[in-house]
Amino acid sequence: MARQAKAEKVGKTKSVRDAEATQAVILAAAEEEFAQHGFIAARTEAIAAKTGVAKSMIYYYFKDKEGLYKSVLERSHSDLWQTIQQLDLDHFSPEVALEKFLIALLDCVSRNPKLPTIMFHEAVQNQGKYYKHSSSLSIDTTLVKILERGIAEGVFRQLDPFQSAINIMGTCLFYFIGTGNIQQLPQGKRLLSKVMLEQHAQEAIALILTGVRK
Amino acid sequence: MARQAKAEKVGKTKSVRDAEATQAVILAAAEEEFAQHGFIAARTEAIAAKTGVAKSMIYYYFKDKEGLYKSVLERSHSDLWQTIQQLDLDHFSPEVALEKFLIALLDCVSRNPKLPTIMFHEAVQNQGKYYKHSSSLSIDTTLVKILERGIAEGVFRQLDPFQSAINIMGTCLFYFIGTGNIQQLPQGKRLLSKVMLEQHAQEAIALILTGVRK
DNA sequence: GTCTATACGAGGATAGAC
DNA sequence: GTCTATCCTCGTATAGAC
Numbered sequence: 001m002a003r004q005a006k007a008e009k010v011g012k013t014k015s016v017r018d019a020e021a022t023q024a025v026i027l028a029a030a031e032e033e034f035a036q037h038g039f040i041a042a043r044t045e046a047i048a049a050k051t052g053v054a055k056s057m058i059y060y061y062f063k064d065k066e067g068l069y070k071s072v073l074e075r076s077h078s079d080l081w082q083t084i085q086q087l088d089l090d091h092f093s094p095e096v097a098l099e100k101f102l103i104a105l106l107d108c109v110s111r112n113p114k115l116p117t118i119m120f121h122e123a124v125q126n127q128g129k130y131y132k133h134s135s136s137l138s139i140d141t142t143l144v145k146i147l148e149r150g151i152a153e154g155v156f157r158q159l160d161p162f163q164s165a166i167n168i169m170g171t172c173l174f175y176f177i178g179t180g181n182i183q184q185l186p187q188g189k190r191l192l193s194k195v196m197l198e199q200h201a202q203e204a205i206a207l208i209l210t211g212v213r214k
Numbered sequence: 215m216a217r218q219a220k221a222e223k224v225g226k227t228k229s230v231r232d233a234e235a236t237q238a239v240i241l242a243a244a245e246e247e248f249a250q251h252g253f254i255a256a257r258t259e260a261i262a263a264k265t266g267v268a269k270s271m272i273y274y275y276f277k278d279k280e281g282l283y284k285s286v287l288e289r290s291h292s293d294l295w296q297t298i299q300q301l302d303l304d305h306f307s308p309e310v311a312l313e314k315f316l317i318a319l320l321d322c323v324s325r326n327p328k329l330p331t332i333m334f335h336e337a338v339q340n341q342g343k344y345y346k347h348s349s350s351l352s353i354d355t356t357l358v359k360i361l362e363r364g365i366a367e368g369v370f371r372q373l374d375p376f377q378s379a380i381n382i383m384g385t386c387l388f389y390f391i392g393t394g395n396i397q398q399l400p401q402g403k404r405l406l407s408k409v410m411l412e413q414h415a416q417e418a419i420a421l422i423l424t425g426v427r428k
Numbered sequence: 429g430t431c432t433a434t435a436c437g438a439g440g441a442t443a444g445a446c
Numbered sequence: 447g448t449c450t451a452t453c454c455t456c457g458t459a460t461a462g463a464c
Binding site: 035036037038040117121122124125128137159160163168169170171172174175177178180181199200203204206207210211212 | 395424
Binding site for chain 1: 429430431432
């Protein structure tokens with residue numbers, strides 16, 4: 001099944017041997033597994049089972065479990081990281097910069113809801129040893145600067161920039177962590193459906209912007 | 215070392231055999247291990263090593279790894295759960311109720327900073343299968359009711375109670391998750407030191423109360 | 429590049445002495 | 447109640463055929 005999709009995606013109907021496609025399939029499955037279980041508790045067997053390819057392919061392409069994990073971390077973070085950098089937030093007023101930052105952050109994690117739990121596991125289990133770039137920290141710094149400017153200019157309350165940066169991140173990201181536990185709401189709404197994700201973004205932004213203003 | 219402390223705590227200097235003390239020591243060590251690694255990735259050997267007692271004691275008192283895990287979940291949640299229930303929040307105005315709720319929540323998790331990560335591992339890894347009471351869900355319900363009252367009475371904004379309840383929890387709890395990754399701030403401040411915890415509580419409460427008000 | 433079969437080590441759990 | 451020694455399953459990783 002996965003093999004079929006793999007071949008079709010690249011326009012090949014005959015040859016099942018396709019290095020790039022196989023790697024992509026493994027990475028996708030690994031992302032899911034690592035997001036739920038973290039590095040140690042993740043099982044390479046489970047990852048292989050999801051892909052449909054043999055377990056040994058993981059070792060062929062990524063050397064070992066750790067290599068695969070690092071690849072997943074790299075790939076997951078790069079999108080968020082680059083997006084935030086490209087925003088050029090210094091050129092906007094603190095209020096606008098904050099809103100732009102939040103929109104970008106929430107858009108990224110809405111497109112890849114696994115990212116927060118991956119970050120979470122890496123932070124708690126491994127204390128960041130596998131991911132030096134430690135994007136959560138760098139991103140936090142970006143946020144701290146925005147808050148500091150806003151306070152200096154008098155548009156934000158007298159809040160602690162460092163503490164508030166963490167709390168703001170929590171407001172945005174916690175939603176995606178609870179997902180596993182709540183999944184089924186009374187009305188059969190899924191927490192990760194498009195409407196709910198958009199609603200979450202709206203609510204989080206409103207809560208934060210209202211919360212920091214004077 | 216741990217054995218010494220155990221004996222002294224109960225006032226016995228001779229007999230090292232003390233069922234209650236041994237159980238308590240194991241529970242404490244298990245709480246730490248499960249908080250960092252979750253159920254699957256936690257190692258019983260590591261727990262035993264921290265306590266100083268033999269690994270087989272875990273199985274003697276708690277049957278197996280799962281039994282120990284459930285005991286830890288039970289014990290960790292009960293404090294928070296009971297505290298929230300005792301608040302009798304219906305008797306207060308929405309604003310006061312919300313503040314009381316937040317103070318109690320933040321006090322509980324500040325006293326036991328491991329609780330949030332234990333909850334999150336259980337939610338993400340095991341999707342709540344080991345903890346039916348699912349306190350995070352019940353507590354969320356309490357919060358939803360407060361928000362609904364506040365909106366109806368016109369003291370809170372027109373926010374979505376369900377979404378906002380999750381986001382508010384995130385504002386309070388995310389701090390404790392990042393702990394593992396950040397631990398050392400520039401000035402050598404520890405995230406879990408008393409002053410920092412109090413500051414976090416203040417900042418979180420301020421952000422939320424300001425954020426929900428009209 | 430991909431598969432099957434297997435070696436090997438780590439960690440959960442038990443037996444039995446004290 | 448506590449310890450040491452041991453069993454055995456499970457999961458990582460490799461070997462080798464196709």
